[in-house]
Structures are given as structure tokens and as C-alpha cells.
Amino acid sequence: MRKRVFLSTIIIAFALCACAKGDKAVGENISAVEESNEAVSEAPSEASSEASSEVTASVEGKKYSDFKEAYADFLKTNEVDEDGSPIQEYMIYDIDKDGTPELLACCGLGEADSHKRVYTFADGEIKFIDVLYTSHTGIWTYPDDNGIILRWTFSGGEDYTRYSLNNNEFTTEELYSGTTFYEDPETGEAITKFKAAKDVVPGAIWVSAFSRDNLYPLEMYEVISGDVPKQNNKKYTYPDNNPNFYTEIMEKDSVINVVNLGWAKDLGEIRFSELLKEGVIDAGKSSEKRDITYADLNFDGVYECIFYITTQDVNYDAITNDYRVILSKQGDDIYAYLAGYPYENSVTEDGYFITEPDENCDDRDVSRVMYDKEKSFDYYVAY
Numbered sequence: 001m002r003k004r005v006f007l008s009t010i011i012i013a014f015a016l017c018a019c020a021k022g023d024k025a026v027g028e029n030i031s032a033v034e035e036s037n038e039a040v041s042e043a044p045s046e047a048s049s050e051a052s053s054e055v056t057a058s059v060e061g062k063k064y065s066d067f068k069e070a071y072a073d074f075l076k077t078n079e080v081d082e083d084g085s086p087i088q089e090y091m092i093y094d095i096d097k098d099g100t101p102e103l104l105a106c107c108g109l110g111e112a113d114s115h116k117r118v119y120t121f122a123d124g125e126i127k128f129i130d131v132l133y134t135s136h137t138g139i140w141t142y143p144d145d146n147g148i149i150l151r152w153t154f155s156g157g158e159d160y161t162r163y164s165l166n167n168n169e170f171t172t173e174e175l176y177s178g179t180t181f182y183e184d185p186e187t188g189e190a191i192t193k194f195k196a197a198k199d200v201v202p203g204a205i206w207v208s209a210f211s212r213d214n215l216y217p218l219e220m221y222e223v224i225s226g227d228v229p230k231q232n233n234k235k236y237t238y239p240d241n242n243p244n245f246y247t248e249i250m251e252k253d254s255v256i257n258v259v260n261l262g263w264a265k266d267l268g269e270i271r272f273s274e275l276l277k278e279g280v281i282d283a284g285k286s287s288e289k290r291d292i293t294y295a296d297l298n299f300d301g302v303y304e305c306i307f308y309i310t311t312q313d314v315n316y317d318a319i320t321n322d323y324r325v326i327l328s329k330q331g332d333d334i335y336a337y338l339a340g341y342p343y344e345n346s347v348t349e350d351g352y353f354i355t356e357p358d359e360n361c362d363d364r365d366v367s368r369v370m371y372d373k374e375k376s377f378d379y380y381v382a383y
Helices: 007-020 031-038 069-076 221-225 245-251 271-275
Strands: 087-093 104-106 115-122 125-133 138-142 148-154 155-165 170-180 181-183 190-192 255-262 266-271 292-297 304-312 320-330 332-339 352-353 365-372 377-381
Touching: 069 087, 069 104, 069 125, 087 138, 087 221, 104 125, 104 271, 125 170, 245 320, 255 271, 255 320, 255 365, 255 377, 266 271, 304 365, 320 365
Parallel strands: 255 332
Antiparallel strands: 087 104, 104 115, 115 125, 138 148, 148 155, 155 170, 181 190, 255 266, 292 304, 304 320, 320 332, 352 365, 365 377
């Protein structure tokens, strides 16, 4: 399904799709995204030669057993970077393919000052590498070789640049630069069509960004950085081998534990019917659940239940927001993972969320969800 959006969501969607989809660095500060109107219109410069070689004082000189411990400590102890800019999110990706992933701290209040501070782990310490300036820029993987891709898009133009890391220094290589417009055959309107990343670098996918206070992706790095296991011709069942399991939860108004999967609230334990009450998910009025489907999201052969809810502004009927709900039985408890503004058009039976290309983006994006009770996140995968 394609979500319906209101104005601020359109701004967010443009930033995510055409500019920096892999970087959701606005966090809960939606208004900060609107500062993108002040953004510069230049492509990202090469890695700053003036960047400090120091890391934040709270971790400088500390010794750690591995990169997970080091990066977790960094994220827990640093709400702002060395320049006082808030660290909203982080990425973790092995840029130079040496077996140790780099940490990219996503900093800035909005599109205008978006930048990534890049760190690595060596000799038991966190080491600062450089700053990547990422206004109007998304970050993509460079599969199987040294590098990461910065894709800059602005006013119809786009550049793909490969950043390679050697001896903790970046070098750059331009991969593509151009502008693509086409005329709508019905309206005659000139429309920008952004080139798909896979057409520049085969196999490239978005580098996922995670909230700074969510360390579960770091914990699961080996899983999310590896190949997703295939489940061809697998036979699936329902919890407790009961095909009516999820229907009974809804009809009996069972207690569910609602966990924020992104752009939503942690509601905790509530009755199922509460999801459809005004002012619970957000300030709007909720519609009935729709598009109910079933998929195995965690490779255990047991279906989760996925459905969607739309809320409507109490004063302006045209303003609506979409939410996705995933119901999952874990032990004796039922968890509901709530995500706002879902992009997917479909969900496969083996748990892939598919977002098809549209009139502005040639990219076909594929993501999965990972969760364990109160811990959860979504991430991009190859498909």
C-alpha cells in the first residue's frame, strides 16, 4: 500500500526518497526537517581536511574489548558532537571491508546542517576519521569492495560519489553526475526522475540509520550485515497452530504490548481496541484496521500479522496519517510493533517489505523488521 500523507510528511518523504532516505536524522523533531528550505544547493564536498583528530572527551583514551562495546559507550554518552550539533541517529557499516565496521554519527538539526562524523575501532579504542557533509545526500553501500556511496540530489541534479577509506583517510571517485527530466504525457508537466542506485552500482542498498538510543541494531550487527536467509518453499503455520489466533486477539480485545518501531509511540500494555480510539496512536481519529496480511518476519516458520490503520485530523478531514501494526506472539505475550508513515506497497510471505519505484524515484527498496520483545528496528536489505 502507498501511504497518504499531510504536508510535513510530504517534506519528510521527499527528504527520505530524493535526498537522504537512509538518514532519518530528524528523529522526533519533525519541524527540524522544514529547515531544509535553508539548505545549501551544493554537492557534498570531499571529506574535510580541517576535521579534528580528537574524539569526544567522554570516550577519548578509553580501552574497549570490541567495537560493539566501544560504539555503544560512545552513543550512550554523547548527545551532541564536538561542535555542539545533536547526534540524532547512527549508521554502522564496514566501509573499507576490513572486518571492523565504521560508526557514522548522524548529526544536525535538519537538512541544512546534516553531516556524519565517521569513527572506527582499532587497538581497543575509538578513532575519529573525518566528517562527511550530507545535506540533500543519502548514503548507500558499495558492495564487495572498499567504499561507501554518497548520493547527492537537489533541484533535479544528482551526483553519485564513492568514498574509499585507506589508512583512515578518505579518497573520492565520481561515479555519475546528471539530471533527468521527463514530460508527463497527460499534463505536460516536467518531472524529475532520479536514477536508481543499482543502475550506478549493482547491488547497492541504503545504509540503514538507527535512533541513537536504540543499541539493538549494534547488538545484531552480524545478522543485519550478512545475507538474509532464503525461505523458498517453506511451510508456514500460525501461533499455537491456530489459524484464528490473530482474529481471536482482535475479537476478544486481548492485551497487547505496543512498541514504537519508528515515528510512533511506545504505548505499553493496552487492550487491542485502544488502537482504534481517538487520540491514542496520535491526536487524530483512527479508522478500522485494513489490509490484514500474514508473513514470517523472524525466520521461525510462524506467521506474524500485519495490518494498517489511518488516522484523520479531527478538524481537517484531508489530513491523514498511516500506521503499520505487526502482531507477534512471544512467549505468552502479544507484542504490537507500531510504525508511522510506512512506505511499502506490499509484504512478501517470507517477510520482505517492498517499496516499488514511483514517478520520482527509480529505486525499488526492500526492508525487513527485527525485534525481540521491547527491542526492535527495521533495516534495508538486498533482495
